[in-house]
Amino acid sequence: MTVKAIHGEYPVVMMDSVDRFHGNQLVYIGWDYHTSISTANAYPLPPDMPFAALTGAVLPSVLGPHPEFPLIEWDKVEWMLDGKLFHPNMGLSLKDNGIGHKSLIRFRTPGLKGYNNTGN
């Protein structure tokens, strides 16, 4: 269905197209079963950034305060990219890992199911 308009065709302006983010792309990252963090977070990141920088710098800066964060064993983490299981190559860039503008990355941490196993 297209939007009905009084005159002519309804215009389309892509408000969040990648060219508006000053060389970055948006990436959303959520930690499953840790809802005390409330939501996945949005990050503007350079597409050439190595994936390892996510786990080494980006995520600690935001998720670090969660009591289970220091306990994460990164080699055991299960990743999902845009709804599909995913095995990132830590040395490759976001782009070369297939992570696009506005991709959603989710991760699960076996053995860590939130504060006292409550999903928090």
Added chain:
Amino acid sequence: MAKKLNMRKRYELLTRGLGWEPTYQSKEKVFSNESYEGIKITDWSKWEDPFRLTIDAYWKYQAEKDKKLYAVMDSFAQNNAHLNLADATYVNALKLFIQGVTPLEYQAHRGFARLARQFSGEGAQIACQMQSLDELRHTQTQIHTISHYNKHFNGMHDPFHMHDRVWYLSVPKSYFDDAKSAGPFEFITSVSFAFEYLLTNLLFVPFMSGAAFNGDMATVTFGFSAQSDESRHMTLGLELIKFLLEQHEDNIPIVQGWIDKHFWRAYRVLALVSAMQDYMLPESPMSWKEAWEIYFVENAGALFNDLARYGLRMPKYHEQATAEAEHLSHQVWGTLYNYAHAASMHFWLPDEKKMDWLSEKYPNTFDKYYRPRYEMWAQMAKEGKRFQNGGLPQLCQVCQVPMLFTEVSKDDPMQISYRSSEFNGEKFHTCSDGCKDIFDHEPEKYVHAWLPVHQIFQGNCGGAAIPDILNWYHFKPEDGGDYAGSADETRWKAMHGETTGAASSDTESAEEKAAA
């Protein structure tokens, strides 16, 4: 002597016949908004106006109500009646109201003014004109009522500016922007039926009985003054739906689609109200879940039984909304707590008494999921590590609420619910099946969403650092954060002669604020 006419006859004589057949321009051009949505009106004279008020009677009633209301407000101010509040934390509910709801009243005023111009039926024009005036009056009386609190507490100084910019206020704003940028029939179905008829009690009851329970007589009086208007607005919503369905059977699927959409959108706006109701009110009249069961499950169930003969069914995904009632307020409050540093009101952890009340009201969920969360946060705060989210949240493309909702209907309530769509080669994320359906139906519309988080990253919101953004919102540093230790708390204590760490200067600042 002329026979005295009854109200109805008099109304008909005074309103009908106001229209005429235009000759300089075609009727389609004069009422250019009336047909493009596909709604078919065969006979406007069948419109039964629910207001049946002539403008002279309208002025008289409203003037009387205003007189009473302003008298109460004056005496409230003269007696410094804010001192009788149950607690100053209550004032945060008023902050949410003035920032989130009052600007919607103004949006409603504008929307109905447009309808008064665009509908070609005279009865409908008059009804919309009066509702437009009502909504403007609501805007003004709310500003006047709350302006007294603005003298003594923070965060209420620039609500209209905030409404256009702030991340959590984009939720109510975008709902109304959506309705206002649609055609006139969709707007009135959205606002008069989905919002005012179906859901208004869920907005007004918590605020107004919350005010009554917590000693805020000024807001209670405003509520009474608006109530008679609201009942007219609700009647308009229902009459309108019946009128559209009786006019042409082709209208049924269009109207059903709008009800589905605007029910879901309005419900998502109410997520903020649920958190206010369960957490901000020191004395709580009823829980969100109780209110949902009475005002939606029971009332709407009966209503849609009646409407079934017109071919309408309950709004899509209403079962999900009902299932979410066990979780909604806790999830939203938790998110607000995460971002208290970026708000123009205060948040806090519920105390033991409140948590016990929540356990009682939410026996299936509170102790299992949400009490542990608050215990974790209380422990962290005690260790000097008050939890806050240092990033920015992913937002739903449609409702613009941070994507905090979970898979409650799939029996997986601690898993965030993620939905996505593709349009024009780009990914779009939504919080629920309800929001995804709305996106997929009109993706061209929702790609235009002004999402506060994305706008910040694009550099359109005053800067990259949080203080720059808050400044652009017109927030002052003392407006947000935890209630404990806030300027509001200090002032409240000083008003009651309690001393805090910096008592002498606190008294001073209270006076300064009052003088400002």
